[in-house]
Amino acid sequence: MSTVFKALADPTRRKVLELLREKPMTAGELAEHVVITKATLSSHFAVLKAASLVSTVKEGTTITYHLRLSVLEEAMLDFTRLFGWTLSSSETSEVTE
Amino acid sequence: MSTVFKALADPTRRKVLELLREKPMTAGELAEHVVITKATLSSHFAVLKAASLVSTVKEGTTITYHLRLSVLEEAMLDFTRLFGWTLSSSETSEVTE
DNA sequence: CTCCTATTTCGATGTTTTTCTAAATATCAA
DNA sequence: TTGATATTTAGAAAAACATCGAAATAGGAG
Incomplete structure (x- = not known):
């Protein structure tokens, strides 16, 4: 949990x-959206x-990054539960992966 | 938001x-629950x-710490919204402050 | 093989964080 | 005022982080 929040x-x-x-x-595409060097982004x-x-x-020569939404959600779920909150996904439909 | 996550x-x-x-x-009471020095806790x-x-x-001689639940909730709200999630408080009753 | 592109790793540098001990500050009681 | 308690601040050392330019790695094209 600390690593996620960090x-x-x-x-x-x-x-x-x-x-x-x-x-x-890809790393390159992501790099186009931020103002730091690719080394730093890496x-x-x-x-x-x-x-x-x-x-x-x-x-091939590129590396594509995928969001692990479930990991993020799980961390949020665990944390928000501690404070008596309920977290619900509006779009829960892709169990295809 | 960064300061909250940090x-x-x-x-x-x-x-x-x-x-x-x-x-x-109080700071002292909180200190009884953790295994670091009071200076570090401070x-x-x-x-x-x-x-x-x-x-x-x-x-008097003590300092009492209060949780600012609303600030935490607001940060969580802002963040979870970015991912299409909905956060709801189960116990929303203290607007007294 | 050589060159180009995509991405990461390396090495350096400066900043921030964590943690401690010791000292300072503030309040209360006698 | 002196002493005891509660908490923070100061100062120091180690570890972690952020960032960059340059070099290394790996694939594909020719």
Whole structure:
């Protein structure tokens, strides 16, 4: 849980997660949306990966990042429960993966 | 939002918030529940205060910490909304403050 | 094989965080 | 005022983080 919150503590990383919410994207595509070097972004990816918030798929020369929505949701669920809150997904339909 | 998540990234700080959820407590009382020095705990308080997650009330020689539930809830609300989730409070009754 | 593109790793540097002990501050009681 | 208690601040050292430019790795094209 600490690793998830630590990952969420950085604006760039939150932005990456938001972008990935729309669709999986390559490191290069993601880089076009932020104002830091690719090297720096790459280390942010490592933090997100350490928190299991994203997964990667290598396709030839590119690496595509996928959001692990369930991991994020689980962490939020666990935490919000501690405070007597209820978290519900509006769009629960893709169990296809 | 970053300050809130940063505050939540530490287990000791999350524990403090959970304890305060039950009732306001003094620094000394909180210290009885964790295994670090009071000085260290005090700096954790500073982080929580910087995130506006707690407020303090001085009563003579003691300082009582109060959870600012609304601030925490607001941050969670803002964040979870980004992912299409809905957060609802089961116990919403204290608007007294 | 050589070159180009995509991405990560390396090495350096500066900042922030965590934690401790010791000292300072403030309040209350005698 | 002196002493005891509650809490924070100061100062220091170690670890973690953020960031960059440059170099390394790996695939595909020619």
